[in-house]
Amino acid sequence: MRxxxxxxxxxxxxxxRVLDLGCGxxxxxxYLQREKSVVGYGLEINPDYIEECVRKGVNVIEQDLDxxxxxxxxxxxxxxxxxxxxxxxxxxxxxxxxxxxxxxxxGIVTFPNFGYxxxxxxxxWNGRMPMSSTLPHTWYNxxxxxxxxxxxxxxxxQEHRIRIKDRTVVDNAxxxxxYNRLWPNFLGQIAxxxxxx
Numbered sequence: 001m002r003x004x005x006x007x008x009x010x011x012x013x014x015x016x017r018v019l020d021l022g023c024g025x026x027x028x029x030x031y032l033q034r035e036k037s038v039v040g041y042g043l044e045i046n047p048d049y050i051e052e053c054v055r056k057g058v059n060v061i062e063q064d065l066d067x068x069x070x071x072x073x074x075x076x077x078x079x080x081x082x083x084x085x086x087x088x089x090x091x092x093x094x095x096x097x098x099x100x101x102x103x104x105x106x107g108i109v110t111f112p113n114f115g116y117x118x119x120x121x122x123x124x125w126n127g128r129m130p131m132s133s134t135l136p137h138t139w140y141n142x143x144x145x146x147x148x149x150x151x152x153x154x155x156x157x158q159e160h161r162i163r164i165k166d167r168t169v170v171d172n173a174x175x176x177x178x179y180n181r182l183w184p185n186f187l188g189q190i191a192x193x194x195x196x197x
Contacts, residue, residue, distance in 0.1 A: 002027065003174030004084060004190060008108045011166065011194050012036060016079035019043070019103060021065055021096070022086035026053035033058070040078060066091045070099050078104035087111045089143045098160060101197050106165070110192045113169065115149030115185045133172045134189050150185040157195060166194040 005028045012018060014036045020029050023042025026049070032038040043063040044050050053060035063070075065086065081104035083096065088111050090096045100107040112134040122130035131138065135147075148156075150169060157164055169180045169188030180188045 004110050004170075004192065005031070007168055007170065007174060007192050008082065008084070008110065008194075009036075011106075011108055012038060012080055012082075014038070017077065017104075019073070019078045019081045021081065021083040021100070022089075023049070023053065023058070023060065025049045026056045026058035026060060028082065028084070029053070029058045030056040065096060070103065073103050075102055076105060080104055080106050080108060082108045084108075084110045085112070088146050088148065091145065093146050093148070094156060094160065097156065097162065097195070101162065101195065105196060107195045108193070109153075109195065110190060111148065111153070113150050113185065113188050113191050114147040115151065116189050117186050120186075132189075150188060150191050153191065153193065157193075161197070162195050163197065164193060165196055168192040 012032055016038050018029070018032060018038045018040035020042040023029055023044050026042055029040065029042045040059065042053055042058055042060045043065065044053065044060055045062065045064050050060050050062055081100040083100060087093050087096060087109055097107065097109070119130040119132060137143070154164065168176055169184035170176050170190050170192065171180065172189045174190065
């Protein structure tokens with residue numbers, strides 16, 4: 001399992017109802033079903049990933065997260081709604097976050113921190129959009145359309161009256177270091193949040 005998925009696994013209660021937005025190949029849902037007896041669905045747009053989810057026995061729905069089709073789920077249908085490394089790829093991250101917390105009691109979100117010092121330095125010295133292991137695409141072919149910093153995300157939460165229950169900011173190897181906690185917006189590469197109303 002990806003290291004960022006291992007970070008969020010403790011925040012998912014055994015036997016809970018889970019919705020994974022942009023679930024990819026279903027690795028997380030597969031693990032949670034086997035190890036924590038969760039029930040739920042993954043939403044995914046990529047046909048190859050959907051096929052892999054089906055092969056793993058993960059309930060998956062073909063869904064574009066930018067389309068307003070999540071209304072088919074009733075309010076508070078899930079205990080936890082997860083969106084890993086996809087918030088920056090949707091057209092309206094604010095709406096996606098609000099919708100997550102309509103559908104579930106808690107949300108778990110991970111995203112690359114665009115405030116990381118190396119990204120800032122790259123842009124300063126080169127005058128070009130940075131690339132890194134967490135942001136491996138060039139500016140013209142990236143799926144990321146709304147990059148943000150830790151501060152941006154926390155301001156969005158405050159604006160929408162979303163409470164941050166937990167935050168972990170890690171390096172690209174998904175390790176939490178003392179310096180990541182000291183100055184997360186500048187020294188953290190990947191942000192991991194658990195939020196609620």
